[in-house]
Amino acid sequence: MRFVALESEQNVASFVADRVAEVVELGETVLGVATGSSPVPAYREIVRRQRSGEIDLRNCHLVLLDDYLGVPPDHPASYHRTIVETLAEPLGIPPTHILGPDTMAPDTSLSCQSFESAIDRLGGVGLQIVGIGRNGHIGFNEPGTAWSSRTHVVELTRSTRNDNARFFHDLDHVPTRAITQGIATILDARRVLLVATGEAKRPVLEQLSIGLLSIDVPASALHCHPRATVVFDQAAQPR
Numbered sequence: 001m002r003f004v005a006l007e008s009e010q011n012v013a014s015f016v017a018d019r020v021a022e023v024v025e026l027g028e029t030v031l032g033v034a035t036g037s038s039p040v041p042a043y044r045e046i047v048r049r050q051r052s053g054e055i056d057l058r059n060c061h062l063v064l065l066d067d068y069l070g071v072p073p074d075h076p077a078s079y080h081r082t083i084v085e086t087l088a089e090p091l092g093i094p095p096t097h098i099l100g101p102d103t104m105a106p107d108t109s110l111s112c113q114s115f116e117s118a119i120d121r122l123g124g125v126g127l128q129i130v131g132i133g134r135n136g137h138i139g140f141n142e143p144g145t146a147w148s149s150r151t152h153v154v155e156l157t158r159s160t161r162n163d164n165a166r167f168f169h170d171l172d173h174v175p176t177r178a179i180t181q182g183i184a185t186i187l188d189a190r191r192v193l194l195v196a197t198g199e200a201k202r203p204v205l206e207q208l209s210i211g212l213l214s215i216d217v218p219a220s221a222l223h224c225h226p227r228a229t230v231v232f233d234q235a236a237q238p239r
């Protein structure tokens, strides 16, 4: 796993946009996209570059990393809607090119399987962008998740629900379950780019940078990926 230390959040955003531009140039059209606050400046930079004619992602497909279960795709806190608003619409990517798990289907195991099959039909993910939770989660794969996991339903931990309460009225409104690409699903992407910014991510990056593989730090599975990069700003830099 490659660690890239950069000065500021904006440098991190430019680095992510550079990697996206590079893979698209190489012919990749399927981008895996995370939500959360970490990739937001990168998404803004990608949109800026498209508006100035430096890149053209209109033909790309966007694959969601995870989403809340039981939250409709047009709900303001739905990850689907977030991706539509921050990336797809400003980039002119049609709704048919956004692939997320069905968060409303009564048969959740069918939603998980259909999502996996749909990723396969697209030819897999060329570049998967992920954030990291303070407890080391990637997507919603909490500590203890099997590295062989495919897309599955998870009960969210209290700490993750607390971290995400800012997107809802209060903690009681934060869903208790989510659907997430599994760790094996994430590892299937041809490239993975983990984005971490801000002081709160320093302790988990310190754990990750030791290089230890641990089921208690889901992101450490990325050490097993041949083309995984972690990019972080100075505030998150391991000491």
Ligand code: GLP
Binding pocket: 034, 035, 036, 037, 038, 039, 065, 066, 130, 131, 132, 133, 138, 139, 140, 160, 164
């Ligand atoms: C949520 C998401 C993750 C995201 C994490 C970190 O739990 N499910 O995909 O990586 O939050 O979010 P942030 O970037 O806001 O710290």
